[in-house]
Amino acid sequence: xxxxxxxxxxxxxxDRLSLIRDVLERIGDKWSVVVICQLDDTTxxxxxxxxxxxxxxxxxxxxxxxxxxxxxxxxxTVHDAKxxxxxxxxxxxxxxxxSVVRALAGWAENNAAGIVESxxxxxxx
Amino acid sequence: xxxxxxxxxxxxxxDRLSLIRDVLERIGDKWSVVVICQLDDTTxxxxxxxxxxxxxxxxxxxxxxxxxxxxxxxxxTVHDAKxxxxxxxxxxxxxxxxSVVRALAGWAENNAAGIVESxxxxxxx
DNA sequence: CCGGATCCTCATGGATACTG
DNA sequence: CAGTATCCATGAGGATCCGG
Numbered sequence: 001x002x003x004x005x006x007x008x009x010x011x012x013x014x015d016r017l018s019l020i021r022d023v024l025e026r027i028g029d030k031w032s033v034v035v036i037c038q039l040d041d042t043t044x045x046x047x048x049x050x051x052x053x054x055x056x057x058x059x060x061x062x063x064x065x066x067x068x069x070x071x072x073x074x075x076x077t078v079h080d081a082k083x084x085x086x087x088x089x090x091x092x093x094x095x096x097x098x099s100v101v102r103a104l105a106g107w108a109e110n111n112a113a114g115i116v117e118s119x120x121x122x123x124x125x
Numbered sequence: 126x127x128x129x130x131x132x133x134x135x136x137x138x139x140d141r142l143s144l145i146r147d148v149l150e151r152i153g154d155k156w157s158v159v160v161i162c163q164l165d166d167t168t169x170x171x172x173x174x175x176x177x178x179x180x181x182x183x184x185x186x187x188x189x190x191x192x193x194x195x196x197x198x199x200x201x202t203v204h205d206a207k208x209x210x211x212x213x214x215x216x217x218x219x220x221x222x223x224s225v226v227r228a229l230a231g232w233a234e235n236n237a238a239g240i241v242e243s244x245x246x247x248x249x250x
Numbered sequence: 251c252c253g254g255a256t257c258c259t260c261a262t263g264g265a266t267a268c269t270g
Numbered sequence: 271c272a273g274t275a276t277c278c279a280t281g282a283g284g285a286t287c288c289g290g
Binding site for chain 1: 141142144145146147148149152153158159162194195196197218221222225226228229230232233234235236237239240242243244247248
């Protein structure tokens with residue numbers, strides 16, 4: 001660990017690869033990023049997220065939120081009232097992840113057109 | 126393209142979300158990131174990648190490389206010799222993606238410990 | 251309103267064998 | 271060496287119904 005390969009980010013060895021894979025399994029599923037983006041800096045209720053993230057099902061929203069909560073990326077607060085009300089919000093860790101996801105979005109935005117072009121060329125043999 | 130939405134990265138609306146999903150479908154599969162990392166700044170032969178990326182199967186390596194080539198992320202060059210020899214390398218676009226992936230790795234590295242901790246706490250109810 | 255429990259489908263990807 | 275072809279297990283995730 002005290003390897004300190006000179007500085008900053010170095011290479012892609014074993015450990016680093018598995019770290020990346022972990023993160024990808026975290027945000028690589030179908031709904032995590034969507035939910036995280038919807039929670040951007042505000043707190044939202046379950047049905048609110050459900051509507052905003054259509055066509056997600058309640059089942060998947062629930063599962064996604066639990067996963068995110070488990071990893072300390074969102075908080076879940078239950079207000080006992082009638083009707084029941086549950087609020088979700090990003091933790092600081094969740095927000096930091098959001099910023100990384102935005103970096104991804106930036107890359108996607110810059111390269112989307114080129115990729116579409118490459119695909120067309122490739123598919124035309 | 127010359128859109129220039131005032132500045133920088135804005136928010137997570139519909140379009141942006143689907144862009145992110147596209148990128149995640151690209152690198153979210155089981156082997157793309159591994160292969161991209163192995164191709165880091167050098168060119169590699171098929172079997173070389175196969176060995177380095179164990180336990181990938183030839184089938185998946187082939188499929189992964191084809192996908193990456195289709196998106197213009199790697200180049201495939203065939204030298205007709207005996208025995209046959211095929212070289213793979215990152216394109217500039219592929220390298221730019223690699224740097225984004227490294228950002229992901231950085232986040233993972235900084236938060237891995239905290240996430241493990243959160244999970245333990247959560248699983249203990 | 252906020253989910254949990256079940257059932258079922260379908261794509262990802264592993265194993266294996268064969269080819270130029 | 272550099273793949274392709276085939277078959278098959280597994281699990282993510284959609285649909286639906288039920289409960290607090």
